[in-house]
Amino acid sequence: MAIKRISINAEMGSDYAVHAQIRGHNLVIDQPKPGGTDLGPTPLELFLFSLAGCVASIARIAAGQQKIDLRGMQVVVEGDLNSAGLLGKPTDDRVGFQSIQIAAEIDADLSDEAKQAFLDEVCARCPLHDNIHYTTVVVHELSAAGCIA
Template identity: 65%
Template sequence: MSQSKTVRIDAQLQAGFAIHANINGHALVIDQPQAAQGTNQGPTPLEMFLFSIGGCIGTIARIAAFQQKIDLRGMQIQVEGDYNPAGLLGRPSDDRVGFQQIRIQATIDADLSDAEKAEFLDQVCHRCPLHDNISLETQVVHQLA
């Protein structure tokens, strides 16, 4: 088994819904839209989660293209998911609280056939840690500090 690496972020909730973090010198804010009592300072946690998946796929694609000597000129990655907001609002729901399905669609700008692009995307998604986390069961532990 390979040596594992820990990734950590520290996030702070103060007044309102905005969550602030400074990650490797990058100030990030997650918030809610004004219609949901937020101040719209940043994307929602669900939007940031989907962005993270798209970002991870793009990063792994760049690494894989470099390794395979593919001239990857660019990549458009669309990530969308369906969820029932009732549970997170504390309302009764038969659905899970999280996304019921997450769909990833990619347009790859490279000199590859459609079949080669599909195979490349499969390889990339297989190597993506976030794709792995949402595809397979991951133990999540929470506790008070």
């Protein structure tokens, strides 16, 4: 089994903005004003956008493999969460999204049933969809100062 590790190095200074350079692309995650400087999406928005981007990218790959003329695709991802926990307030809910909904409009010469089957296959092949749908082990640790490359 070939395992590929994808690593992201993000840095935050004295404000809420978190910066990363990924393959030459400068990205910013920020919070809206007044707390942040609104330089970019929040981590939650970026998470949902990442899921939409993954679904669309896998759709493009699958369409090419299946010789489907995929003229375009609109993917809307919405997530519902109780923000009390992330704000440090007591809650019985988990801190993460309680549910995530993906709605896709597929521009291709397929019946609605074929479009649904295609979307089902795409979501089954999407690594981010998989990580959200199934349990993934996440480990966190404190790194010694100056040890992060």
